[in-house]
Amino acid sequence: MIGDGGRMETEAINAAEFFAGIGLVRTALEPLGVKVVWANDIKQAKYEAYRANYPDAEKHFKVDDIRNVVGDQLKTLSRLELATSSFPCIDLSLAGNRRGLVGEQSGMFWQFARVLDEMSEEIRPRVVLLENVHGFATSHGGQDLTDALARLSQLGYSLDVLAIDAKHFVPQSRPRMFIVGVLPADLPNNAHVGVPVVSDVRPAWVTAIHAKNQDKIKMHYLDLPDLPVGPTDLSGVIEYGAPESLWWDQQRVKAFVDSLSDGQRLRFEALRTSDALSYRTAYRRTRQGVSMWELRRDAIAGCLRTTGGGSSKQALVELGFGREPRVRWMTPREYANLMGATEYRLIAGTPNQQLFGFGDAVVVDVVRWIGKHYLLPVLRPDNKAGN
Structure with a gap:
């Protein structure tokens, strides 16, 4: 042609x-x-x-x-x-x-x-x-x-x-x-x-x-x-301009920390007191009938899932410099970035529908x-x- x-x-x-x-x-x-x-x-x-x-x-x-x-x-x-x-x-x-x-x-x-x-x-x-x-x-x-x-x-x-x-x-x-x-x-x-x-x-x-x-x-x-060789951290996908209101309040963050196992809490504290800012993702798991948060060992995200409930959603945790930790749910834009859809327009559906769509893609x-x-x-x- x-x-x-x-x-x-x-x-x-x-x-x-x-x-x-x-x-x-x-x-x-x-x-x-x-x-x-x-x-x-x-x-x-x-x-x-x-x-x-x-x-x-x-x-x-x-x-x-x-x-x-x-x-x-x-x-x-x-x-x-x-x-x-x-x-x-x-x-x-x-x-x-x-x-x-x-x-x-x-x-x-x-x-x-x-x-x-x-x-x-x-x-x-x-x-x-x-x-x-x-x-x-x-x-x-x-x-x-x-x-x-x-x-x-x-x-x-x-x-x-x-x-x-x-x-x-x-x-x-x-x-x-x-x-x-x-x-x-x-x-x-x-x-x-x-x-x-x-x-x-x-x-x-x-x-x-x-x-x-x-x-x-x-x-x-x-x-x-x-x-x-792929990226080794989340720096390229985080929506840094996400509204401050998305970060959880102190009571909710405390509940998050309290749910961590002893081993998880050691990892959490090591990252929190380090001299660098880092991000980790976390999922809620049920262990012996108890709902617990687990922090991912490496600095990339776990496999995104369809959002059928709180346990299927992925949270973002900000740690470092001895500061108070910050935790929030990952945003639809971050889900899009994690799926390689950095230019995808998020103009249809609710945030939860958007999360579901990317988790199923x-x-x-x-x-x-x-x-x-x-x-x-x-x-x-x-x-x-x-x-």
């Missing part, structure tokens, strides 16, 4: 965004030339946040249960090449009910596969990208993942599995696994068969998945660069890294813009 001035332009990669949430997959991939032409989520509040950042969502975003989506609805999309799916993790998470793919929420994987199956081979996306928690790999002794890979293989895809912790990009520990499915005709020349060597994107438990399934399911892998930098080093080399092998 020739653009203005005779400059060669790469044709956009048309994508469908299943379980789109607030749109962070789009935020990640759009700068790489991906154009979302269809999106779906069941939550109206998430759609409102998505539309506030991408007004064209009014034309292509379907707010509905995926069980009501049929493949025919996507057949009119021009050259659909990519489908992404961040299907619910609640039944797969170690913190969830572990019902796996028979669960009401995580079982929506089968609906995603059904929609792909209803699309003819001529319009089925060339590549699919799925994201979920590490618990997917161990659910029902690993059988859920094997069944999912087999279903995608039946649809014609060759599969690869990756594991990436967001801490390589942002100051948040957020380990996630990804499945990349590629139609065989689109596998690049440098795609390998067999079991990949252990690396930071394919730790031993991932290579074991390849070894277990390679004789039953078409699988491949691509060589990928090492992950970057993908980290922008992680998906963009996959897009640059995996999706583009497959879908646009001659495009050097992502290098």
Whole structure:
């Protein structure tokens, strides 16, 4: 395609965004030339946040249960090449009910596969990208993942599995696994068969998945660069201009400190009396039926969660110079920053809805890294813009 001035332009990669949430997959991939032409989520509040950042969502975003989506609805999309799916993790998470793919929420994987199956081979996306928690790999002794890979293989895809912790990009520990499915005709020349060597994107438990399934399911892998070294503290994500009124009063801070275990209090005091200002995040935990606060050992955030109650929200603690400690809940802007969505506009929904949306989303930098080093080399092998 020739653009203005005779400059060669790469044709956009048309994508469908299943379980789109607030749109962070789009935020990640759009700068790489991906154009979302269809999106779906069941939550109206998430759609409102998505539309506030991408007004064209009014034309292509379907707010509905995926069980009501049929493949025919996507057949009119021009050259659909990519489908992404961040299907619910609640039944797969170690913190969830572990019902796996028979669960009401995580079982929506089968609906995603059904929609792909209803699309003819001529319009089925060339590549699919799925994201979920590490618990997917161990659910029902690993059988859920094997069944999912087999279903995608039946649809014609060759599969690869990756594991990436967001801490390589942002100051948040957020380990996630990804499945990349590629139609065989689109596998690049440098795609390998067999079991990949252990690396930071394919730790031993991932290579074991390849070894277990390679004789039953078409699988491949691509060589990928090492992950970057991520930030080691929260300095780049804190909303320093947050209202002073958000900081808790002395009585509430005292209750926070009093709830700490002996070991936690030693850590707290060491940071409070140090000659440097530091920030830590904290979660409420229930230990032997007692609600307690726990201060994170390192200086990055724990994994953000959907806000279903106080125990799922993350607090920010300011300590140092022997001063009185300060504690408050993290803000929606800080959640956005921790998800790599630093430019995301917080103009829709309540603060709690915003926290929920980010806690249920993908980290922008992680998906963009996959897009640059995996999706583009497959879908646009001659495009050097992502290098």
